[in-house]
Amino acid sequence: MKQLVILGAGTAGTMMANHLVRKLDKQEWALTIVDEHKTHYYQPGFLFIPFGTYTEQDVCKPKTKFIPKGVTHVDAGIDQVKPDANEVLLKNGNTLPYDILIIATGSKIVPDETQGMLGDGWRRDIFDFYTIEGATALRDRLKEWKGGKLVIHLNEMPIKCPVAPLEFTLLAEAFLTQQGTRDATEIHYLSPLSEAFTKHNCSVVLGGMLTDKKITFVPDFQCERIDAANKKIVSYDEREVEYDLLVTIPTNMGDDCMARSGLGDDLNFVPTDKHTLQSKAHANIFAIGDATNLPSSKAGSVAHFQADVLTENIQRFIAGKPLEPGFDGHANCFIESGYNKAFLIDFNYDVEPVEGAFPLPVVGPFKLLKETWINHMGKLAFRWIYWNMLLKGIPMPGITTKMSLVGKKINKQKGA
Amino acid sequence: MPTADIAGVTVDVNEEGYLTDPSQWTKPVGEAIAAELGIAPMTEGHWKLIDFLQKDYAAQGQMPTIRRVKNAGGIPIKELYELYPGGPLKKASKIAGLPKPASCV
Numbered sequence A: 001m002k003q004l005v006i007l008g009a010g011t012a013g014t015m016m017a018n019h020l021v022r023k024l025d026k027q028e029w030a031l032t033i034v035d036e037h038k039t040h041y042y043q044p045g046f047l048f049i050p051f052g053t054y055t056e057q058d059v060c061k062p063k064t065k066f067i068p069k070g071v072t073h074v075d076a077g078i079d080q081v082k083p084d085a086n087e088v089l090l091k092n093g094n095t096l097p098y099d100i101l102i103i104a105t106g107s108k109i110v111p112d113e114t115q116g117m118l119g120d121g122w123r124r125d126i127f128d129f130y131t132i133e134g135a136t137a138l139r140d141r142l143k144e145w146k147g148g149k150l151v152i153h154l155n156e157m158p159i160k161c162p163v164a165p166l167e168f169t170l171l172a173e174a175f176l177t178q179q180g181t182r183d184a185t186e187i188h189y190l191s192p193l194s195e196a197f198t199k200h201n202c203s204v205v206l207g208g209m210l211t212d213k214k215i216t217f218v219p220d221f222q223c224e225r226i227d228a229a230n231k232k233i234v235s236y237d238e239r240e241v242e243y244d245l246l247v248t249i250p251t252n253m254g255d256d257c258m259a260r261s262g263l264g265d266d267l268n269f270v271p272t273d274k275h276t277l278q279s280k281a282h283a284n285i286f287a288i289g290d291a292t293n294l295p296s297s298k299a300g301s302v303a304h305f306q307a308d309v310l311t312e313n314i315q316r317f318i319a320g321k322p323l324e325p326g327f328d329g330h331a332n333c334f335i336e337s338g339y340n341k342a343f344l345i346d347f348n349y350d351v352e353p354v355e356g357a358f359p360l361p362v363v364g365p366f367k368l369l370k371e372t373w374i375n376h377m378g379k380l381a382f383r384w385i386y387w388n389m390l391l392k393g394i395p396m397p398g399i400t401t402k403m404s405l406v407g408k409k410i411n412k413q414k415g416a
Numbered sequence B: 001m002p003t004a005d006i007a008g009v010t011v012d013v014n015e016e017g018y019l020t021d022p023s024q025w026t027k028p029v030g031e032a033i034a035a036e037l038g039i040a041p042m043t044e045g046h047w048k049l050i051d052f053l054q055k056d057y058a059a060q061g062q063m064p065t066i067r068r069v070k071n072a073g074g075i076p077i078k079e080l081y082e083l084y085p086g087g088p089l090k091k092a093s094k095i096a097g098l099p100k101p102a103s104c105v
């Protein structure tokens, strides 16, 4: 038997297991998936937990529920990959040999990368919402908020779900308004970028919203350290911003096991071909989802498009055929903007977010780059779709792997 | 494609004034762009970053991040901000004749 091993049973790894179990010859290939955590989190739901919209139960399910029959599930930590020996060393001392390896170990926050972030202030007046623990602690803190200076801070790019900090900011504004504490709260949004978002078209729209909602945007803020004792965040060019409550998106990194394996870059992300998803270092190692260094968004929807391409390419690799450069960087993200409205953006490596309708030209029902109620309903429906269709690899009607330009207002584009 | 006359040579630039062909770059071109950005004179410390950016871009095919400048280039971030106040990589990549660093994604 030949061995195909998937590292990580999160969004991307689980989708690959579901796709490949249907496509590969069971007589010839044994599939194994490894993960050290028992719970599968619906991470997009973390955004809603601080405001009480979702609870822990809404975003947690056992991983085993989504791993298909015919795939061996190994519940263990990954110590490292030994690419020259074609084996994976587990933290429990076992080894797993492989013929083909798929890396899907995701990305995680590393608050320790910023001086002063972890310490007395952590989860007292400094919070993240990228983990279940952070999101629930922040919910409890927001319950007792009476007003003051709320600072939302993006530490370093890239991060998973690059729209999440802006969504959090807009949702917080709406939440505080509903709670009656908005007038007593100053909201500041600090970013190392020069604009509100990484895509210019979007920045114009979203940056305008920040202004309209009297949220102070502080661009080009490269954080050097946090002075937790004096509740100040300090940039390399010596600007200081005081806070009463700091909601930060710390540096995101790939798992340490990639560094130990010699497979990661400066942030432990795996250098990967941006169109075929083959790792740059080894022909029989592929990478998908947040674990890669691709210049595409780190998002579940992106991993979903990548999974289609990777499933095809694994089969081609096995058959000795040339790989298909099928991934175009397609991303499709809802952006919650508060008051039961949301935006939807659709873009790829070369085409910036534009106006139009999605998924069907003209008809929609979703409107691109416009704030509507139906987009918000789409975002909420995404949770059901995630658990019931996306993870299981069930195709979604009308949504194509490659970005479609039909029904979109394409003007002069430039790549990002 | 727009062009610009910088330090007596005609170079291809994009709408933000970044060179689109790194091979057209010369040191005087870099110096002239730096002066326009208010960075003069270019000291040894300034050139160290330019040199690293050019070498790393040639080797990797993409612009390094600030983190990479620190780790692989060995230049402390604090120093970058002292040398190139208000956006070190944006300014330095322009002076180096390289693309503006895409914060991408």
Ligand SMILES: Cc1cc2nc3c(=O)[nH]c(=O)nc-3n(C[C@H](O)[C@H](O)[C@H](O)COP(=O)(O)OP(=O)(O)OC[C@H]3O[C@@H](n4cnc5c(N)ncnc54)[C@H](O)[C@@H]3O)c2cc1C
Pocket: A007, A008, A009, A010, A011, A012, A013, A034, A035, A036, A037, A042, A043, A044, A045, A046, A047, A076, A077, A078, A079, A104, A105, A106, A107, A129, A130, A131, A160, A161, A164, A255, A257, A288, A289, A290, A291, A298, A299, A300, A301, A302, A303, A333, A334
């Ligand atoms: C707040 C927030 C909001 C988001 N909103 C959206 C959204 O609206 N839309 C959207 O499309 N995406 C969104 N995302 C992003 C989305 O959740 C991720 O892009 C997606 O989950 C990536 O899937 P992945 O499989 O690459 O990584 P993950 O799902 O994180 O899976 C990685 C897996 O690898 C395992 N692992 C890692 N290292 C090891 C090891 N050493 N040993 C064993 N196991 C290991 C982990 O336990 C984990 O199960 C959001 C994310 C966050 C945090």
